[in-house]
Amino acid sequence: MTxxxxxxxxxxxxQRRSIDELLRxxxxxxxxxxxxxxxxxxxxxxxxxxxxxxxxxTQRQLGIEE
Numbered sequence: 001m002t003x004x005x006x007x008x009x010x011x012x013x014x015q016r017r018s019i020d021e022l023l024r025x026x027x028x029x030x031x032x033x034x035x036x037x038x039x040x041x042x043x044x045x046x047x048x049x050x051x052x053x054x055x056x057x058t059q060r061q062l063g064i065e066e
Contacts, residue, residue, distance in 0.1 A: 017025070031037065043049045 043052065
């Protein structure tokens with residue numbers, strides 16, 4: 001006895017769109033001012049900000065050295 005199985009494609013095929021098309025579809029606008037990205041309360045203190053900046057710089061330096 002043989003059973004014939006038809007397999008669906010593992011991933012659906014999507015129509016590829018350009019970045020411009022995706023931005024138009026989402027009605028995205030360019031960021032006019034970096035302050036638009038600011039969010040109050042992310043860090044509880046200036047010490048936390050400094051700790052984050054130090055960590056970030058260290059990680060960047062490690063990435064540069066590799």
